[in-house]
């Protein structure tokens with residue numbers, strides 16, 4: 001399909017058709033898995049665009065075409081994890097550069113930035129939902145990059161992406177949005193003015209909890225070329241088989257996101273009215289502090305819910321070990337519902353003092369709502385509440 005034709009299609013069509021032409025040789029409707037490390041050349045240096053799978057692979061190319069289409073980007077790169085995308089994006093900036101980053105980003109991102117990449121870059125962590133603070137920080141430090149998560153993990157704080165990206169442009173700072181929680185179906189940061197967008201494909205994009213992967217989408221040719229150069233030199237390119245699995249999973253992304261959201265709205269309301277719950281954070285609730293921004297910049301509220309159980313670690317542990325359908329596990333965005341305790345699990349690498357300061361208390365529970373029947377999910381939670389009592 002020509003780029004123009006593709007651009008005119010809706011997302012639910014793009015997820016199925018972008019990068020999805022029938023195989024030229026056989027007509028196979030599903031793309032072949034080019035499970036090969038190298039490609040034969042007809043004479044030295046003369047080949048069909050593929051030389052070695054670390055550099056390029058046709059199955060990965062198809063996935064990258066699909067990913068680019070979903071975020072309205074010219075370029076996409078698929079890698080073996082979200083963390084390798086973060087590492088290579090950072091490495092594409094000069095050592096010594098200043099990076100401004102949201103203060104409650106994914107725990108692994110925080111660990112990467114504060115214990116590994118901090119040797120090469122100066123990091124400043126701020127609450128990016130405070131646009132005045134963003135402006136003041138950017139004005140003073142003129143950072144190379146502003147790194148956002150919107151919504152954040154696990155507090156689901158929502159930064160106004162277009163407002164923030166506009167401020168960043170003023171100071172020649174590039175804006176990166178980690179869009180993992182929304183998927184390209186519910187939010188498109190490039191259209192809102194961001195320069196770079198990344199996803200952990202491990203989560204919603206693949207959606208079946210059987211692949212670890214990450215991707216970068218951008219219209220910035222310079223950054224794309226630098227990051228591709230790093231990927232080719234360092235080596236975290238997504239494997240052909242995993243690229244194929246993601247291409248398979250992505251076909252149902254639009255319909256999955258709708259179901260995640262439908263279930264999450266019902267569960268958020270159920271939790272909000274429950275006596276054993278202190279408070280619920282879900283972008284779709286009117287009580288969410290940035291509900292208005294969510295409505296403006298997102299096309300859906302997603303499947304992630306954070307809530308504060310009445311009590312402390314003891315009650316939380318009891319609750320987490322009493323659910324049966326909700327699996328107690330890290331990660332998110334799969335078809336099955338997951339439950340976790342950030343203070344003990346995903347965000348344990350953040351020092352307790354810092355955690356408490358940003359609001360990740362010991363009674364905070366995070367749900368990744370799956371696409372099971374919502375009545376079964378609510379009854380599972382109901383039993384856990386009763387067990388805590």
Ligand SMILES: *Cc1c(COP(=O)(O)O)cnc(C)c1O
Pocket residue numbers: 081082083084106108109149153178180181199200201202203212213214
């Ligand atoms: C999981 C996650 C990552 C890291 O991705 P991996 O694929 O696990 O390396 C980054 N950002 C967010 C928001 C995530 O949820």
